[in-house]
Amino acid sequence: MAFLIRGAHAVDPQAGLDDVVDVLVDGERIGEVGPGLEVPTGATVIDARGRYLVPGLVDMHVHFRDPGFEYKETIETGSRAAAKGGFTDVATMPNTAPVCDTGAVVRYQIDSAEAVGLVRVHPMGALTKGEKGEGLAEIGDMVVEGAAAFSDDGRGVQSAGMMRTCMEYVSQFDRVVSVHCQIDTLTESGLVNEGRCSTRLGMFGWPALGEELEIERDIDLCRLTGCPLHIQHLSTARGLELVRGAKAEGLPVTCEVTPHHLFLDEDDITDAYETNLKVNPPLRLASDAAALRDGICDGSVDCLVTDHAPHAAHEKDCEFEIASFGTVGLETSLPLVLTNLVRTSRLSWPHLVELMAVNPRRLLRLDAVRIERGGEATLTLIDPEVEVEVDDAWFAGKSRNSAFMGAHLKGAATDVWCAGTRTLADGTVA
Amino acid sequence: MEQLGPKATIMDEQAMARAVTRIAHEVIENNEGSENIALVGIVRRGANLAQLLADEIGNIEGRRPKVGLLDISFYRDDVTRAISPVLHRTEIPFAVDGKDIILVDDVLFTGRTVRSALDALMDFGRPRTVQLAVMVDRGHRELPVRADYVGKNVPSSREEDVRVCIRPLDDHSAVEIWDVAAEKKLGGAR
Amino acid sequence: MLSVRNLIDTTSLTADDITQILDTAQSFAEVNSRAIKKVPALRGRTIVNLFLEPSTRTRSSFELAEKRLSADSLNMGGSTSSVVKGESLVDTIKTIAAMNVDMFVCRARFAGTPALIARSTDARVINAGDGKHQHPTQALLDLYTIRETFGRLDGLKVAIVGDLIHSRVVGSLAPALKTMGADVTLVGPPTYQIVDPGWYGCAQTSDFDSVIGDMDVVYMLRVQLERMEGAAIPSRREYNRLFGLDAERAARMKPGAIICHPGPMNRGMEIEAEAADAPNSKVLDQVNAGVAVRMAAMYLLLGGEDDGVSY
Numbered sequence: 033m034a035f036l037i038r039g040a041h042a043v044d045p046q047a048g049l050d051d052v053v054d055v056l057v058d059g060e061r062i063g064e065v066g067p068g069l070e071v072p073t074g075a076t077v078i079d080a081r082g083r084y085l086v087p088g089l090v091d092m093h094v095h096f097r098d099p100g101f102e103y104k105e106t107i108e109t110g111s112r113a114a115a116k117g118g119f120t121d122v123a124t125m126p127n128t129a130p131v132c133d134t135g136a137v138v139r140y141q142i143d144s145a146e147a148v149g150l151v152r153v154h155p156m157g158a159l160t161k162g163e164k165g166e167g168l169a170e171i172g173d174m175v176v177e178g179a180a181a182f183s184d185d186g187r188g189v190q191s192a193g194m195m196r197t198c199m200e201y202v203s204q205f206d207r208v209v210s211v212h213c214q215i216d217t218l219t220e221s222g223l224v225n226e227g228r229c230s231t232r233l234g235m236f237g238w239p240a241l242g243e244e245l246e247i248e249r250d251i252d253l254c255r256l257t258g259c260p261l262h263i264q265h266l267s268t269a270r271g272l273e274l275v276r277g278a279k280a281e282g283l284p285v286t287c288e289v290t291p292h293h294l295f296l297d298e299d300d301i302t303d304a305y306e307t308n309l310k311v312n313p314p315l316r317l318a319s320d321a322a323a324l325r326d327g328i329c330d331g332s333v334d335c336l337v338t339d340h341a342p343h344a345a346h347e348k349d350c351e352f353e354i355a356s357f358g359t360v361g362l363e364t365s366l367p368l369v370l371t372n373l374v375r376t377s378r379l380s381w382p383h384l385v386e387l388m389a390v391n392p393r394r395l396l397r398l399d400a401v402r403i404e405r406g407g408e409a410t411l412t413l414i415d416p417e418v419e420v421e422v423d424d425a426w427f428a429g430k431s432r433n434s435a436f437m438g439a440h441l442k443g444a445a446t447d448v449w450c451a452g453t454r455t456l457a458d459g460t461v462a
Numbered sequence: 463m464e465q466l467g468p469k470a471t472i473m474d475e476q477a478m479a480r481a482v483t484r485i486a487h488e489v490i491e492n493n494e495g496s497e498n499i500a501l502v503g504i505v506r507r508g509a510n511l512a513q514l515l516a517d518e519i520g521n522i523e524g525r526r527p528k529v530g531l532l533d534i535s536f537y538r539d540d541v542t543r544a545i546s547p548v549l550h551r552t553e554i555p556f557a558v559d560g561k562d563i564i565l566v567d568d569v570l571f572t573g574r575t576v577r578s579a580l581d582a583l584m585d586f587g588r589p590r591t592v593q594l595a596v597m598v599d600r601g602h603r604e605l606p607v608r609a610d611y612v613g614k615n616v617p618s619s620r621e622e623d624v625r626v627c628i629r630p631l632d633d634h635s636a637v638e639i640w641d642v643a644a645e646k647k648l649g650g651a652r
Numbered sequence: 653m654l655s656v657r658n659l660i661d662t663t664s665l666t667a668d669d670i671t672q673i674l675d676t677a678q679s680f681a682e683v684n685s686r687a688i689k690k691v692p693a694l695r696g697r698t699i700v701n702l703f704l705e706p707s708t709r710t711r712s713s714f715e716l717a718e719k720r721l722s723a724d725s726l727n728m729g730g731s732t733s734s735v736v737k738g739e740s741l742v743d744t745i746k747t748i749a750a751m752n753v754d755m756f757v758c759r760a761r762f763a764g765t766p767a768l769i770a771r772s773t774d775a776r777v778i779n780a781g782d783g784k785h786q787h788p789t790q791a792l793l794d795l796y797t798i799r800e801t802f803g804r805l806d807g808l809k810v811a812i813v814g815d816l817i818h819s820r821v822v823g824s825l826a827p828a829l830k831t832m833g834a835d836v837t838l839v840g841p842p843t844y845q846i847v848d849p850g851w852y853g854c855a856q857t858s859d860f861d862s863v864i865g866d867m868d869v870v871y872m873l874r875v876q877l878e879r880m881e882g883a884a885i886p887s888r889r890e891y892n893r894l895f896g897l898d899a900e901r902a903a904r905m906k907p908g909a910i911i912c913h914p915g916p917m918n919r920g921m922e923i924e925a926e927a928a929d930a931p932n933s934k935v936l937d938q939v940n941a942g943v944a945v946r947m948a949a950m951y952l953l954l955g956g957e958d959d960g961v962s963y
Binding site for chain 1: 783
């Protein structure tokens with residue numbers, strides 16, 4: 033199939049592109065980029081005037097729950113959510129059942145996603161067997177089967193010695209260790225940010241220190257082992273400062289932030305105990321969220337991720353203390369960033385592309401996708417003016433546990449091509 | 463705001479005093495003296511009336527009967543529709559068993575207040591008799607209740623409100639008829 | 653009328669609300685002193701006591717209050733609750749609510765459960781204690797007891813002493829006292845202290861002896877013995893020595909000051925017999941006030957708008 037995307041504002045800082053052009057998708061590749069292209073015979077013409085065309089978006093932190101928790105999400109439903117959100121590639125976390133700690137599970141996830149054919153799934157393998165933090169998982173086996181990075185996401189590796197072993201072992205492969213920083217003995221029973229929020233709601237606090245202390249430890253281990261380190265879902269200003277310090281020192285340290293930590297804070301959890309706002313790490317202070325927004329805009333943060341964490345209705349429609357942690361995010365991530373940062377001119381389009389396409393591909397060790405002749409036709413077309421009502425109908429995945437349910441946003445992906453296959457057409461998943 | 467006044471004044475202070483005196487005599491006559499009687503006033507204005515009546519009986523008999531106060535809020539049959547925003551104390555400082563209780567209220571209307579008061583009173587014991595004294599009987603009964611002593615019978619319409627004002631609770635003493643509909647329109651309420 | 657639909661926390665109550673509840677409770681205290689301690693105020697109304705956590709004292713107090721108001725009550729919870737059979741709480745609530753009940757009285761292990769119930773039903777909800785969050789009727793009966801003693805709440809100095817972090821009593825009592833103009837000091841070892849006492853507008857200290865002589869009310873909290881494991885305090889003995897109210901400490905209270913405790917007391921831990929049974933101990937008055945205050949809360953919540961109709 034050929035598509036002529038006519039008159040979109042194409043943005044690709046890798047190709048130095050930030051201009052209105054025509055882009056011809058010819059099979060899996062980009063046939064031509066330039067002004068006033070002729071329509072080849074049989075090509076579908078898409079009038080994309082007023083819209084933006086960017087390299088396919090990547091979310092390097094999602095939970096597809098498959099295998100093991102298919103009632104929350106499957107590789108198929110997760111793929112639909114990703115396509116709806118404008119994504120072509122995702123990295124899935126290993127906390128499935130069984131845990132993704134062997135090449136077989138990695139292979140199952142990649143193959144399942146290929147069979148669905150909507151997005152490419154790049155599994156993150158577990159660092160330790162069963163994510164128990166005790167013994168090394170078969171990391172090399174998983175690298176061979178296609179694991180994109182390694183993480184014990186959902187929890188931190190508690191033992192410093194074990195973490196050192198993990199990082200030393202991974203350093204022989206060209207892979208990033210992606211860490212969920214949480215010291216269990218400090219955060220045990222913690223449900224919301226420690227401080228006013230935990231006092232107000234009468235629940236145990238999850239102190240910022242429980243995250244920051246482990247970030248510090250892992251940065252120190254990065255210095256020791258040389259293994260590239262990626263800090264997941266930063267939630268505090270100080271955590272960001274630690275990453276800035278490590279970068280200034282020249283260490284291979286990167287980080288990511290989620291929309292919920294950028295655009296919500298602990299005050300959003302009212303005495304109605306909104307369980308969709310129960311996330312891990314918890315929503316922090318308004319000043320933390322502001323600092324993270326600054327970090328996004330000044331380039332300190334490398335990637336925007338969703339930590340897309342689907343849960344069935346009954347796991348959220350219950351007491352806050354026993355509700356599951358997490359919010360879905362794939363369908364709302366781009367609209368949130370467009371509404372809150374791009375429309376307000378705090379974030380430029382090229383920078384958005386860095387955060388949501390270029391940097392995550394680099395960290396997942398994927399081939400770069402460039403909008404240029406011969407480049408892979410992996411593209412996201414975005415209408416910055418479309419009105420988005422975040423209601424049940426907006427979601428394409430299996431679960432609806434969104435921290436942003438009810439929000440009114442502006443701007444969303446309308447079309448997506450994944451290696452030439454149109455996976456989202458006029459806002460509808462293929 | 464327009465100042466609303468009563469549509470009509472049925473009794474002034476003198477008329478009320480005369481009625482209390484007359485009722486005092488009737489009570490004494492009916493009960494062949496005042497030895498066994500005690501008064502229970504329904505808060506708030508019935509309680510004030512009960513005090514006046516007790517004074518009057520005391521003047522005549524040389525011995526003032528005991529007076530109790532009864533707040534019937536907890537006994538009303540319409541708690542779903544309305545509860546008293548302000549509760550008053552129930553105080554019955556004597557044993558009601560075997561007594562002739564004169565229940566005193568300001569206005570007898572549907573009879574529901576009296577029904578509630580009887581319930582409440584029975585929770586304090588078993589009086590020998592309960593007799594009812596009211597300043598005004600305005601008709602429109604919904605229950606088989608009648609007063610033994612009435613200051614004045616005042617035929618009224620349901621759209622009207624018959625109010626008994628008594629010093630010191632109110633700034634004057636009188637029995638008045640008010641137009642409820644007109645008052646509601648002005649947003650006034652007592 | 654109260655400004656709230658449900659009684660879930662004291663932070664939502666205005667000073668007028670609290671005063672109205674306490675005044676109404678006085679009327680019910682009079683009822684409770686009669687030979688026949690029962691009024692038909694809530695005849696025909698159905699109240700469900702949903703106790704998702706064991707409780708003897710609070711539950712008995714609520715049950716008695718319901719009986720004395722002539723309400724029909726239904727007890728659910730513990731082993732009879734379908735919650736333990738795997739049904740979600742929301743389903744349980746909807747099932748019960750479908751039977752047209754008027755009120756839920758809920759005791760729960762988890763903070764926010766009464767709020768969840770309120771979201772799932774139109775019936776009124778009274779929080780009988782939710783996790784470490786709030787226990788508003790306890791706070792109101794404490795206020796009642798203190799007001800009966802001093803005739804006021806405004807300007808009183810109150811120390812709440814002990815295991816603050818695990819206490820839902822603090823969560824309700826401290827803000828309610830502040831609303832009524834009292835001056836509250838929280839006292840406990842740092843490992844038991846409230847993370848953000850500023851939220852309640854309270855001072856916080858670990859030096860009991862420096863504040864005890866200045867207080868009108870010394871309110872001792874129960875130490876959750878079952879939560880002692882894990883070493884927030886080294887031992888019962890040390891806790892008793894530093895924070896226990898014994899004869900010697902009680903003697904240093906100023907004249908007229910009173911001792912309160914929400915019960916059940918750990919004698920020899922946070923309180924000694926000389927203090928618990930002292931003439932200025934209000935522990936049993938608190939229990940007595942509980943029934944009247946709960947009657948008042950239920951009566952005021954289940955009453956509708958006053959339409960001004962006289963009859």
